[in-house]
Amino acid sequence: MDVLNRKLPLIGIPFSDLSSIIQAGVLAPSADNQHCFELRAEGDGLLLFGTEAYLATPYHKKVLSLISFGAVVENMGIRAARLGYHADVLWYPDASRPALIAELRLGRSDPNQTALDGAISARHTNRSVIFRGPALADVDLANFRQLAKGIDGVTLHFFDNPKQRAELLHLIRIAEAERFNTQAMHADIFSAVRFDVGWHASAEVGLPPAALAVEPGARWAFTQLRHWSVMNRLRKIGFHHALALRAAYLPCRLAPHLGVLTTRLPIERGAPAVGRALERIWLEAETLGLAFQPFAGSALLSLAQYREVPAETAEALRRGWTNLTDETPLMVFRLGRAERPVIRTGRQRADSFLRN
């Protein structure tokens, strides 16, 4: 019996099933590889809580966490189905407990083996600069849209026609430049990078530099950019625009497909719903052997509650988004073909996510 099993209380579901479901949840993506949830086995299923860090974090980071919680729940639901359970999910089941985000009630059903379950451990973020074609057939794009349609309140758009694509690329570029141009956002970017592990190792928490696809010749310079004193001088001569080109604009411009997940729900409900859709299409991309990278910036910086964003940038983003969608955009991604990265992020052991 492993550590995880010893920590789980007896709730009428075999330990091995419960620990497999929890492990699937832990493998879900999170912004900057920083999971901030805890799970408790209770009743006939699992409760998902936001950690103290989640409760204390500013609004825009809560939105990112909620998207990630949606992905965690999606993975757990897919794994549960494979093991012969249907998972009913209640979001915010108890208004008097703000840390309690979701409850998964597990009931017996016939096992449902899906390809998506097999992709849970292989799914990863691919940050190669170039995603090659060929472009997907319309039927494949329709299949992705269909997967997202299964989740209430979420729409998946592919903005691949030249006019919409140009508009979206413009928003991606504005947002990425601002992230390097504003001290608080610059701190957010670099505080997540685990320079301490070097350029050849993974990390269980945070972003190992090796997963960032920085060219060997640019690594020293990239390391210097983490100092605001350096970035502050460079941004005054416009260097943040060059960084935006390399970090987001070019990779997106060169990718055969750009997708956006939007929601018509209020953000507290829409963010986890978008997270579920994000994970579903990301797993589907993995089963098709496609490379996938999310870009949260252009959507996130347009949120009115994100106070660190200079007003003119937030305004420009909001104006641009209204040309593309009537709904609230929450995630942009690129999709194509590329080599798999040699080094990926790791995860902490699943038992460290259990709340007593």
Ligand SMILES: Cc1cc2nc3c(=O)[nH]c(=O)nc-3n(C[C@H](O)[C@H](O)[C@H](O)COP(=O)(O)O)c2cc1C
């Ligand atoms: C809400 C959310 C926002 C993310 N935003 C970005 C992003 O803007 N750029 C990026 O390269 N990766 C982004 N990611 C990917 C995460 O960095 C990645 O999932 C995490 O480091 C774990 O690595 P993995 O996806 O390889 O398992 C995001 C993921 C989530 C869930």
